[in-house]
Amino acid sequence: xxxxxxxxxxxxxxxxxxxxxxxxxxxxxxxxxxxxxxxxxxxxxxxxxxxxxxxxxxxxxxxxxxxxxxxxxxxxxxxxxxxxxxxxxxxxxxxxxxxxxxxxxxxxxxxxxxxxxxxxxxxxxxxxxxxxxxxxxxxxxxxxxxxxxxxxxxxxxxxxxxxxxxxxxxxxxxxxxxxxxxxxxxxxxxxxxxxxxxxxxxxxxxxxxxxxxxxxxxxxxxxxxxxxxxxxxxxxxxxxxxxxxxxxxxxxxxxxxxxx
Amino acid sequence: xxxxxxxxxxxxxxxxxxxxxxxxxxxxxxxxxxxxxxxxxxxxxxxxxxxxxxxxxxxxxxxxxxxxxxxxxxxxxxxxxxxxxxxxxxxxxxxxxxxxxxxxxxxxxxxxxxxxxxxxxxxxxxxxxxxxxxxxxxxxxxxxxxxxxxxxxxxxxxxxxxxxxxxxxxxxxxxxxxxxxxxxxxxxxxxxxxxxxxxxxxxxxxxxxxxxxxxxxxxxxxxxxxxxxxxxxxxxxxxxxxxxxxxxxxxxxxxxxxxx
DNA sequence: TAAGATTTGTTCGTATGTATC
DNA sequence: GGATACATACGAACAAATCTT
Numbered sequence: 001x002x003x004x005x006x007x008x009x010x011x012x013x014x015x016x017x018x019x020x021x022x023x024x025x026x027x028x029x030x031x032x033x034x035x036x037x038x039x040x041x042x043x044x045x046x047x048x049x050x051x052x053x054x055x056x057x058x059x060x061x062x063x064x065x066x067x068x069x070x071x072x073x074x075x076x077x078x079x080x081x082x083x084x085x086x087x088x089x090x091x092x093x094x095x096x097x098x099x100x101x102x103x104x105x106x107x108x109x110x111x112x113x114x115x116x117x118x119x120x121x122x123x124x125x126x127x128x129x130x131x132x133x134x135x136x137x138x139x140x141x142x143x144x145x146x147x148x149x150x151x152x153x154x155x156x157x158x159x160x161x162x163x164x165x166x167x168x169x170x171x172x173x174x175x176x177x178x179x180x181x182x183x184x185x186x187x188x189x190x191x192x193x194x195x196x197x198x199x200x201x202x203x204x205x206x207x208x209x210x211x212x213x214x215x216x217x218x219x220x221x222x223x224x225x226x227x228x229x230x231x232x233x234x235x236x237x238x239x240x241x242x243x244x245x246x247x248x249x250x251x252x253x254x255x256x257x258x259x260x
Numbered sequence: 261x262x263x264x265x266x267x268x269x270x271x272x273x274x275x276x277x278x279x280x281x282x283x284x285x286x287x288x289x290x291x292x293x294x295x296x297x298x299x300x301x302x303x304x305x306x307x308x309x310x311x312x313x314x315x316x317x318x319x320x321x322x323x324x325x326x327x328x329x330x331x332x333x334x335x336x337x338x339x340x341x342x343x344x345x346x347x348x349x350x351x352x353x354x355x356x357x358x359x360x361x362x363x364x365x366x367x368x369x370x371x372x373x374x375x376x377x378x379x380x381x382x383x384x385x386x387x388x389x390x391x392x393x394x395x396x397x398x399x400x401x402x403x404x405x406x407x408x409x410x411x412x413x414x415x416x417x418x419x420x421x422x423x424x425x426x427x428x429x430x431x432x433x434x435x436x437x438x439x440x441x442x443x444x445x446x447x448x449x450x451x452x453x454x455x456x457x458x459x460x461x462x463x464x465x466x467x468x469x470x471x472x473x474x475x476x477x478x479x480x481x482x483x484x485x486x487x488x489x490x491x492x493x494x495x496x497x498x499x500x501x502x503x504x505x506x507x508x509x510x511x512x513x514x515x516x517x518x519x520x
Numbered sequence: 521t522a523a524g525a526t527t528t529g530t531t532c533g534t535a536t537g538t539a540t541c
Numbered sequence: 542g543g544a545t546a547c548a549t550a551c552g553a554a555c556a557a558a559t560c561t562t
Contacts, residue, residue, distance in 0.1 A: 021549070023327060041365055048528065058551040060320050063529085064327045067283060071331040072361060080559030081526040095362035098332060102355035103438060105301060112437040115383065123379045177372040178363060183443060281529065308548070318531040323549085339548040340539025 023064035026055055030069060034087055045075060045085040072098070092182065096189050103190075113187055114243035118236065121168065124175055124184050125219060125235040130226025136174050140220055143167045150209050160209070165192045167216060208245050212238065283324035286315055290329060294347055305335060305345040332358070352442065356449050363450075373447055374503035378496065381428065384435055384444050385479060385495040390486025396434050400480055403427045410469050420469070425452045427476060468505050472498065 020028075030045070039045075046054065051062045066085060069075040073090035077083070132140075143166055151157035165188045172184035215238040222230040280288075290305070299305075306314065311322045326345060329335040333350035337343070392400075403426055411417035425448045432444035475498040482490040 023549095027331075047526095060323070060552090061550060063320070064324055064549095066528095067324045067327045068331040071287075071328040072358060074361060077528070078559080079526090079528040079557070082560060083527050083558080085528090089365045090362040092362070095359060098358040098362075099355060101332060101334060102350040102352070102358075102442070105349045106438040108438055112439050115387070115437055116380075116439055116443070119379045119383045120376075123375065127375070177375055178366040178368055179372050179376055179447075182362070183376070187439075283529090307546090320532090321530060324529095326548095337548070338539080339537075339546090341546040342540065343538085343547045345548090 022057060022061050024068060026051075026057065026062065026065035027068040029055075030065065031074065034074075039087045041087050041089040043087045045087065047084045092185065095182065096186055099186060100190070100193075108190075110246050111243070113190060114239065114246070116183070117187055118239045118243065120180065120184050120187075121239055122232040122235040124172060124177075124180055125223070126228040126232035127177065127180070128171065128175060129223050129228035129231045131176075132174060132223055137220060137224055139170060140167060140216075140223075143170060144213065144216055144220075147209070147213065150206055162192055164212060164216075208241075211241055215241070282317060282321050284328060286311075286317065286322065286325035287328040289315075290325065291334065294334075299347045301347050301349040303347045305347065307344045352445065355442065356446055359446060360450070360453075368450075370506050371503070373450060374499065374506070376443070377447055378499045378503065380440065380444050380447075381499055382492040382495040384432060384437075384440055385483070386488040386492035387437065387440070388431065388435060389483050389488035389491045391436075392434060392483055397480060397484055399430060400427060400476075400483075403430060404473065404476055404480075407469070407473065410466055422452055424472060424476075468501075471501055475501070 034045075048059060048062055048066075051057075051065075052059055055062065066075065066077065069085075070077060073094040074088060075085045076088040077085045143163060146163040147160035151160050169185050169188040169192075172181045172188065175181040175184070215234055219231060219234045219238070222234055294305075308319060308322055308326075311325075312319055315322065326335065326337065329345075330337060333354040334348060335345050336348040337345045403423060406423040407420035411420050429445050429448040429452075432441045432448065435441040435444070475494055479491060479494045479498070482494055
């Protein structure tokens, strides 16, 4: 026998489960262990050597398990002394990418996206009224400055639109409802990808620029005044306008897998 | 030299990137390759042996790369003849789990969840009015039957509440807007986890049962009649009621990592 | 600056498990 | 049941990154 350390692979774990491979079982065990121990982001995980001993498995197997956790953003790993694996909070970027891949093979239309934006963004705006610091309001105004003048050509138009989406993403991140913030941010991310990779909004549109900008200026004012209903109404109008301007853009989306 | 097959590890990929490990680089290359080739779910990927040759890397490295893709739900793997790796559509379950982990360390309140449900579920209901088949309507009515009688004890109450959440999840899946459907389903999933793992709604509440059920019956009727605005209004009332009944439940959520 | 220690990263060769024919 | 084709797992050595002295 070459593998004397072959512990009885626990035929009695649970009969119902379709029998997963060892690395995924190890990964799940580690997840459970983290929850059980109440570990928090930054806390140390056992090193490779210890895991090899604890699970009685080969190095490669353990490494594959850690790769699974890394791919899901749950642990980070560093080499060198003091290095090792650590519990990691899943970043917003990674969560966006992971979720984006779910929609890769689904057909999502521009209209689908705007159905959600119209439902969510006004809610976000309303819930933020009167709750932003001057610094945060200033950050929003700084983004507005990026498209203070109308775009000269299609390229500049595209850059401005990306910046405008960043306005919404920034607003989302200021929200205290992490769920709402993520969803809004996610959709801004999709539209950003589209503009960058797909040349949406190719035609400079002076009217869009003028109205969009005035909406956002009015929105900042309402937020500063703490007028939730005004903020909601302005955002609703803003979204409705944006959707109407893209009515002919039936394009399906997701031109790539999202990385990280 | 022990590693003569060490091809120049392409020092010229991109200088800016923080230098990822080989497995993640391979995983990203495969993702790009899938997109480039326009592969679809079920299509074959090169086997281990071929990938080893193509990338000039060791088996372990390639295996770690495939683990990353598996963990993200992008490929599935089978052993045996005719086996190998295949492009896989990310399942809704996996997407839910992956996204759920993002919120693990964040504090999400019941109120946060209901802020979203109130914004989204009425929209979903409205967009489904008049667009469901008799079969789909029947499926919804079948779920309603699961709690036709008031719950006798707390356990039964809990089961009924889970079933009631399944009503919403089912409705979500009938939606044609994949984004909206996922978000609604995701929140039903969170609440289901809470009820199952955390004994929420411990007190049988006859009034909740009566009103909730009558809402859902009226909703099905509106959906069948094709009355979008009625469906929206009923769902809004339903959600508002549900939120009010949990106002004291400030509990934070996410008691475990979601598996698969 | 340089050497050493520590920890993950990668490789190679071999053996085992599993599903198909 | 045996042969085949594939993933899965093991183990030992070597490489690279990073911290300490």
